[in-house]
Amino acid sequence: MTEINETYKEKISFNKRLIFLYVTFGILGVVFYYQIFNLQISNYSEYEIAAENNKNEEISVQPLRGIIFDRNGEILVNNIPTFDLITKPFFIDDPDDFLLKLSSFLEIDEEDKKVFLSQFKKAKTLNKELTLKQSISDEDKAKFLVRSHMFENAYVGERYLRNYLYPEIFSHSIGYVGRPNDDELDEIYEKRSLNKKINFTYTNQLIIGKTGLEFTYEDILTGEFGNNLREVDARGRTLDEKISSEPKVGNNLYTSLDLKSHQAAHKAFNNRKGAVVAIDIKDGSIVTLFSSPTFPTNQLANGILQKDFDELLLSEEKPFFNRALKGRYPPASSIKPAIAMYGIEEGLIDWDFSIFDEGFFTLPEDGRIYRDWKEGGHGDTNLFKAITQSSNTYFFDLAYRSDINQLNKHLSSLGFGGKACIDCFEEDKVFVPEPSWKMNKHNFGWFKGDTVNMGVGQGYLVSTPIQLAKYAYIMANKGKFSDLSLKKDLVKSEKSIEFNKFSNDDWFKLHESMVNVIEGNTGTARRLRERKNYIVAAKTGTAELVSGDNREQYSETRLDDSLRDHALIIAFGPMPNPRYAVSVVVENGESGGSVAGPVAISVLNSLIQE
Amino acid sequence: MRYLDFKKFSIYYDPYLIISITLLSILGLFFLYSASDGNAAVLIKQSIFVFFGLILMIVLSQPDPQIYYSYSGFFLLISIILVFVAIFFGPEINGANRWISFGFVTLQPSELCKIFLPIFIASYLYGVKLPINLKNTFLTIFLILVVFLIVSSQPDLGTAIVILLSGLYVLFLAGLSWTFIGSALAIFVISLPFLWNNFLEPFQRQRIATLFNPDLDPFGSAWNITQSKIAIGSGGIFGKGFGEGTQSHLNFLPETETDFIFAVIAEEFGLIGLTILIGLYFFIFIRCFYLSINARDRFCRLVIGGLSLVFISTLFINIGMVIGLLPVVGMPLPLISQGGSSLISFYIAFGIIISMASHKKLVPR
Numbered sequence: 004m005t006e007i008n009e010t011y012k013e014k015i016s017f018n019k020r021l022i023f024l025y026v027t028f029g030i031l032g033v034v035f036y037y038q039i040f041n042l043q044i045s046n047y048s049e050y051e052i053a054a055e056n057n058k059n060e061e062i063s064v065q066p067l068r069g070i071i072f073d074r075n076g077e078i079l080v081n082n083i084p085t086f087d088l089i090t091k092p093f094f095i096d097d098p099d100d101f102l103l104k105l106s107s108f109l110e111i112d113e114e115d116k117k118v119f120l121s122q123f124k125k126a127k128t129l130n131k132e133l134t135l136k137q138s139i140s141d142e143d144k145a146k147f148l149v150r151s152h153m154f155e156n157a158y159v160g161e162r163y164l165r166n167y168l169y170p171e172i173f174s175h176s177i178g179y180v181g182r183p184n185d186d187e188l189d190e191i192y193e194k195r196s197l198n199k200k201i202n203f204t205y206t207n208q209l210i211i212g213k214t215g216l217e218f219t220y221e222d223i224l225t226g227e228f229g230n231n232l233r234e235v236d237a238r239g240r241t242l243d244e245k246i247s248s249e250p251k252v253g254n255n256l257y258t259s260l261d262l263k264s265h266q267a268a269h270k271a272f273n274n275r276k277g278a279v280v281a282i283d284i285k286d287g288s289i290v291t292l293f294s295s296p297t298f299p300t301n302q303l304a305n306g307i308l309q310k311d312f313d314e315l316l317l318s319e320e321k322p323f324f325n326r327a328l329k330g331r332y333p334p335a336s337s338i339k340p341a342i343a344m345y346g347i348e349e350g351l352i353d354w355d356f357s358i359f360d361e362g363f364f365t366l367p368e369d370g371r372i373y374r375d376w377k378e379g380g381h382g383d384t385n386l387f388k389a390i391t392q393s394s395n396t397y398f399f400d401l402a403y404r405s406d407i408n409q410l411n412k413h414l415s416s417l418g419f420g421g422k423a424c425i426d427c428f429e430e431d432k433v434f435v436p437e438p439s440w441k442m443n444k445h446n447f448g449w450f451k452g453d454t455v456n457m458g459v460g461q462g463y464l465v466s467t468p469i470q471l472a473k474y475a476y477i478m479a480n481k482g483k484f485s486d487l488s489l490k491k492d493l494v495k496s497e498k499s500i501e502f503n504k505f506s507n508d509d510w511f512k513l514h515e516s517m518v519n520v521i522e523g524n525t526g527t528a529r530r531l532r533e534r535k536n537y538i539v540a541a542k543t544g545t546a547e548l549v550s551g552d553n554r555e556q557y558s559e560t561r562l563d564d565s566l567r568d569h570a571l572i573i574a575f576g577p578m579p580n581p582r583y584a585v586s587v588v589v590e591n592g593e594s595g596g597s598v599a600g601p602v603a604i605s606v607l608n609s610l611i612q613e
Numbered sequence: 614m615r616y617l618d619f620k621k622f623s624i625y626y627d628p629y630l631i632i633s634i635t636l637l638s639i640l641g642l643f644f645l646y647s648a649s650d651g652n653a654a655v656l657i658k659q660s661i662f663v664f665f666g667l668i669l670m671i672v673l674s675q676p677d678p679q680i681y682y683s684y685s686g687f688f689l690l691i692s693i694i695l696v697f698v699a700i701f702f703g704p705e706i707n708g709a710n711r712w713i714s715f716g717f718v719t720l721q722p723s724e725l726c727k728i729f730l731p732i733f734i735a736s737y738l739y740g741v742k743l744p745i746n747l748k749n750t751f752l753t754i755f756l757i758l759v760v761f762l763i764v765s766s767q768p769d770l771g772t773a774i775v776i777l778l779s780g781l782y783v784l785f786l787a788g789l790s791w792t793f794i795g796s797a798l799a800i801f802v803i804s805l806p807f808l809w810n811n812f813l814e815p816f817q818r819q820r821i822a823t824l825f826n827p828d829l830d831p832f833g834s835a836w837n838i839t840q841s842k843i844a845i846g847s848g849g850i851f852g853k854g855f856g857e858g859t860q861s862h863l864n865f866l867p868e869t870e871t872d873f874i875f876a877v878i879a880e881e882f883g884l885i886g887l888t889i890l891i892g893l894y895f896f897i898f899i900r901c902f903y904l905s906i907n908a909r910d911r912f913c914r915l916v917i918g919g920l921s922l923v924f925i926s927t928l929f930i931n932i933g934m935v936i937g938l939l940p941v942v943g944m945p946l947p948l949i950s951q952g953g954s955s956l957i958s959f960y961i962a963f964g965i966i967i968s969m970a971s972h973k974k975l976v977p978r
Binding site (some may be wrong): 013014016017018020021024025028031032034035036038039040042043044046049050051054055057058093127130235236237238248497513574 | 645743744782785786787818840842843844845846848849850853855856858859860861862863864865879880883884887891895898902905906911914915918922923929932933936937938
């Protein structure tokens with residue numbers, strides 16, 4: 004009886020507890036059902052919109068970049084159409100199988116396959132397109148098109164390539180485009196408020212100017228991204244793609260660069276190292292900005308093999324180095340007209356003042372000898388002769404009597420140690436050496452001898468080819484100048500150098516002496532006379548890389564190519580009303596007159612005899 | 614008690630459970646076909662599991678409950694050994710060792726523990742005096758914790774929690790004293806910070822944190838829940854139609870074939886579809902409730918009660934997670950989600966339930 008009673012009690016307890024649990028779950032069930040009701044009925048419209056927004060996506064559409072022209076309207080850079088094989092990973096179940104199927108009739112690089120497979124999963128999840136093969140041939144295109152019914156998950160799409168028409172000539176001045184790195188990418192997405200998905204117009208997808216004008220005028224060239232609204236169905240197929248706003252093609256860039264002069268420079272340099280810069284005196288625009296050797300911009304913009312890239316990067320010729328803007332060269336004798344201007348302005352010399360040049364200058368303080376390039380010297384030498392025959396002794400003497408701070412100020416006013424160009428890519432403004440600079444850098448005070456060396460453009464004084472060109476331009480234009488620039492018709496204010504003593508007559512005589520460098524029978528560049536049929540003013544220079552104390556040492560250093568002197572020339576013409584100023588540096592070219600001179604003349608010829 | 618008498622032998626069955634479970638399974642195949650983007654391979658595999666699972670269920674209904682009583686220890690031991698086999702010899706998938714591979718199919722033995730642990734506890738408690746005393750309470754809890762820790766070390770927190778619950782349900786139904794429950798709860802609450810810091814993986818903490826504050830990490834662990842809610846909400850009353858769910862098919866919804874299949878059903882069939890589905894589950898619960906109240910003895914009562922509560926818990930944890938009321942933990946929608954192990958384990962459970970409901974005990978004089 005007690006047992007039955009206990010069994011009964013136990014059963015009651017069990018039932019109660021089971022009911023307790025079921026009721027607990029019942030209450031929970033009501034809460035859950037309420038939540039489902041909330042989602043599906045009360046907030047239905049909100050979630051419906053959210054789902055719609057998920058499947059309707061805004062897509063940015065990439066614009067074409069603007070075209071780049073030379074100053075005569077010749078196209079230098081444009082966009083050319085090409086065909087890419089583009090896949091839709093969302094519809095590909097097995098990527099390996101897909102590649103196998105394609106490979107049966109198309110040749111696909113292992114590298115392309117690797118890239119495809121590595122990005123496949125992400126693209127599939129995001130329902131994004133993925134380019135498998137760029138710039139396919141007409142034959143491959145035809146092969147694919149006849150089989151396209153088998154490939155709902157791929158198509159051949161028209162894309163563009165950035166095309167450099169003169170890839171080996173404007174490498175440094177125009178530069179090239181390339182894919183942005185991660186940081187740049189974030190910046191672009193934010194700046195242009197791009198959507199996650201982009202319809203690419205270029206084979207290389209997002210491209211930005213990496214160097215040169217492509218970089219400087221990125222904003223002008225890029226244009227504006229458009230917007231499409233794409234609706235997809237539950238199977239991921241595009242139902243409709245509406246254009247909300249068309250992409251706006253980037254503005255064309257009209258440059259002041261001159262195609263013919265670049266071709267002439269390229270030919271004249273013949274891959275030797277160096278640079279040439281030519282300036283239109285009318286407005287200070289740069290017509291030639293050429294650094295040699297160059298590199299192939301099309302490959303850099305549209306795909307270069309790592310091996311080839313490394314070869315360029317590690318080359319001893321340093322083709323990527325823009326010598327025109329960044330090469331640091333002693334101006335050597337080409338500085339002499341500047342020193343002469345200083346001497347006249349400060350009243351240290353005039354055109355009648357002369358010295359007897361015995362082939363060297365002795366520093367009175369310590370008896371140190373500063374040699375002229377000509378053994379035995381030039382004899383009686385006035386300023387005119389000192390410029391045409393490039394007497395060092397005359398300028399050693401003049402520099403010795405100069406005040407270094409005043410001289411610095413003068414050189415700076417001529418553009419040394421300052422940025423010459425307002426829209427050049429990564430220009431090196433170098434510096435004009437000052438006593439304080441020497442103290443900081445070398446922990447030595449300024450010697451009188453340092454000033455003497457500067458008188459012939461040696462020692463601590465360095466300059467870039469573009470600075471030399473600007474200096475030539477200022478002299479050609481008698482002290483008036485504008486900032487240099489590459490974009491055509493840029494509005495710039497004209498500046499001028501203030502002189503007290505240096506007069507118009509002095510300008511005339513200075514030009515005359517520089518004309519005689521070529522036209523005079525004793526001029527250092529007289530051999531250039533026959534290469535042209537107009538008059539050119541010039542000053543040559545030979546920058547010593549190693550200064551030998553005697554001639555034997557000097558001859559030894561000449562044996563090593565890389566230690567040979569740099570050849571320089573600055574020139575302007577045609578005289579008496581010059582239109583162009585030019586500077587040329589040929590690295591290890593030795594003699595300014597005979598090596599740099601011909602380059603300058605062929606560039607001037609191309610500009611003047613058109 | 615029902616059986617068909619064929620003179621020599623009888624077939625034991627429960628028509629309500631068999632019909633409702635079969636219906637649910639077939640409906641599940643239908644849903645899975647859409648959820649897997651019409652993947653025929655997935656559907657065929659699942660169909661085979663359903664077909665043999667249903668047969669297995671009928672077969673397991675036939676033995677007398679006495680058999681399950683006698684062999685309950687053996688079944689549990691086998692299950693635990695298989696879990697160890699998975700841990701030490703099974704393939705590592707996503708950093709977990711939960712599976713045993715048979716080439717054409719991989720099975721998850723921990724699923725068996727949630728069936729055989731409550732049965733073993735019920736059989737143990739069958740022989741002791743109820744309400745359960747302190748010593749037996751501790752012994753049982755010790756056993757439950759051991760199995761729980763083994764499974765959670767795989768790691769598989771979802772299944773481990775269900776196993777823990779399965780044991781505790783039986784203990785509770787057997788009359789665990791309220792004082793004990795009260796003090797255990799108090800200790801649990803006090804040790805929560807300790808468990809939080811030492812027991813949960815960082816990603817699990819993150820999942821719980823986002824439950825309370827979904828804005829915390831909208832693209833990380835909250836992303837799944839946000840997308841799941843959008844899927845459910847955008848289904849509305851009637852749903853978008855079979856195979857038309859954009860959330861489900863455009864990859865916004867994760868794990869559509871398994872953990873999040875409820876959201877697929879909600880998106881494509883709306884509140885009406887969900888109500889029918891929930892109605893079917895509800896019918897099964899009520900039937901199980903009836904069967905356990907009317908079971909022939911203590912053992913059968915505890916087993917039917919325990920197993921049906923395991924089934925209910927799995928369902929609630931899954932739905933709670935998908936609708937954003939519980940943290941994300943791997944848990945299938947019972948009888949519907951893709952995956953043979955979960956499916957088979959529930960067919961086994963219902964087979965045993967039917968056996969216990971349909972065999973009448975010989976009343977001793």
